Structures are given as structure tokens and as C-alpha cells.
Amino acid sequence: DGGITQSPKYLFRKEGQNVTLSCEQNLNHDAMYWYRQDPGQGLRLIYYSQIVNDFQKGDIAEGYSVSREKKESFPLTVTSAQKNPTAFYLCASQPSTGSYGYTFGSGTRLTVV
Amino acid sequence: DQQVKQNSPSLSVQEGRISILNCDYTNSMFDYFLWYKKYPAEGPTFLISISSIKDKNEDGRFTVFLNKSAKHLSLHIVPSQPGDSAVYFCAASVAGGTSYGKLTFGQGTILTVHP
Numbered sequence: 001d002g003g004i005t006q007s008p009k010y011l012f013r014k015e016g017q018n019v020t021l022s023c024e025q026n027l028n029h030d031a032m033y034w035y036r037q038d039p040g041q042g043l044r045l046i047y048y049s050q051i052v053n054d055f056q057k058g059d060i061a062e063g064y065s066v067s068r069e070k071k072e073s074f075p076l077t078v079t080s081a082q083k084n085p086t087a088f089y090l091c092a093s094q095p096s097t098g099s100y101g102y103t104f105g106s107g108t109r110l111t112v113v
Numbered sequence: 114d115q116q117v118k119q120n121s122p123s124l125s126v127q128e129g130r131i132s133i134l135n136c137d138y139t140n141s142m143f144d145y146f147l148w149y150k151k152y153p154a155e156g157p158t159f160l161i162s163i164s165s166i167k168d169k170n171e172d173g174r175f176t177v178f179l180n181k182s183a184k185h186l187s188l189h190i191v192p193s194q195p196g197d198s199a200v201y202f203c204a205a206s207v208a209g210g211t212s213y214g215k216l217t218f219g220q221g222t223i224l225t226v227h228p
Binding site for chain 1: 216
């Protein structure tokens with residue numbers, strides 16, 4: 001079955017550590033997105049990529065980094081520079097920049113301990 | 114700058130009644146609107162959408178209305194069922210340019226349907 005997989009589902013990070021969230025899709029979608037969900041703030045865009053080897057900053061990119069070396073993969077690294085990383089992170093993919101609908105992964109809950 | 118706003122954080126309705134979720138937007142370049150439904154600890158799933166050339170789109174119990182002059186859209190669920198209890202996100206997209214396809218989301222509205 002085609003889909004988008006995020007791992008791990010739960011992740012605990014010590015302060016000062018970098019952690020990487022995985023996002024893999026087998027839908028042959030061109031565009032991929034990372035969003036962060038906080039209570040009362042909806043979904044805020046961190047980074048997005050419309051094509052392999054290219055990505056753009058979203059609204060809240062500070063403290064995060066991404067790579068897009070393969071069409072199927074769009075990992076997100078939460079660096080120690082991100083001051084408030086505890087949140088629910090969602091990855092999404094989109095067939096092409098001409099399509100509007102996203103397919104979302106099931107999310108990763110990141111907690112700083 | 115919140116370009117898509119859902120001003121009601123929560124809504125509570127009785128099973129069988131109508132649920133109306135509202136969404137306002139400020140960017141007049143938005144031309145496609147979507148509603149997503151999200152359960153806790155899961156990713157959002159697509160519910161229904163509407164293009165700016167229409168003012169209504171219906172899919173079973175779900176209807177979305179768009180009022181472009183007021184920059185307002187609403188989602189109607191009739192009749193509401195307990196399984197509809199979830200967070201509902203409104204999203205909007207701009208055609209063309211570097212933002213093509215990128216969705217801007219509202220804050221979400223928690224819908225609770227009581228049996």
C-alpha cells in the first residue's frame with residue numbers, strides 16, 4: 001500500500017541534543033512538507049521541498065534543518081538551537097505543485113526531557 | 114500574521130444536529146480551500162475542498178460554503194455523529210508563484226458531538 005511513514009512515533013530528546021525525524025513516502029509525490037502542531041496554534045510550516053535537492057524555509061525554520069537527497073525521503077533535524085522543540089511534528093507529501101491535497105503521515109511526538 | 118483564522122477553538126453539538134465550523138482568511142490570492150479532520154496522535158485526513166470559482170461543494174453529510182466577498186468559508190456537518198468528534202483544520206492555497214500548492218492552515222476547531 002502506498003503511503004507516508006514517519007518514525008519514530010515518540011521521541012525524547014535531552015536538552016542540547018540534535019535529533020532527526022524520519023519521513024518516507026512511496027507515493028511518488030514530488031513535494032514534501034514538515035509542519036509543527038502546538039495547542040491553539042494549528043499547523044505551522046517548518047520547511048518544504050518541491051523537488052529533489054531543493055528545499056525552502058517555511059514560517060518557523062529557525063532551529064531546524066532538512067535534506068532532500070531522494071524523492072522518497074525528507075528527514076527533519078531538530079537542532080539544539082530550537083528553543084522550544086516539544087511538539088507534534090507532521091510530514092506531508094503532495095503529487096505535484098499543481099495539486100492541492102496533502103497526504104499526511106501519522107506524526108512524531110517530540111518531547112524534551 | 115495569521116492569514117487563515119478559525120476563531121472558535123471548540124464547538125459542542127448534540128448527535129443528529131448540525132455542526133457549523135467557520136474559517137476566515139485575509140489573503141485575497143487564496144483560490145482553493147480545504148478542510149482536514151484530525152484525531153489525537155494521528156495525521157490529518159482530507160475531508161472536502163472547494164475552488165474559488167464555486168460557492169458550495171457537497172459530499173454526503175459534509176458541505177462547504179465559500180463567501181469570497183466576506184473571505185469566509187464554513188463547513189456544515191449534517192447530521193452530526195459521535196465519530197465526527199475531532200479537530201477540524203481549514204486550509205487555503207494560492208495558485209501560481211513559489212507558493213503554488215503550499216497550504217496555509219488555521220488554528221483548528223475541536224468538535225465534540227455528544228450522544
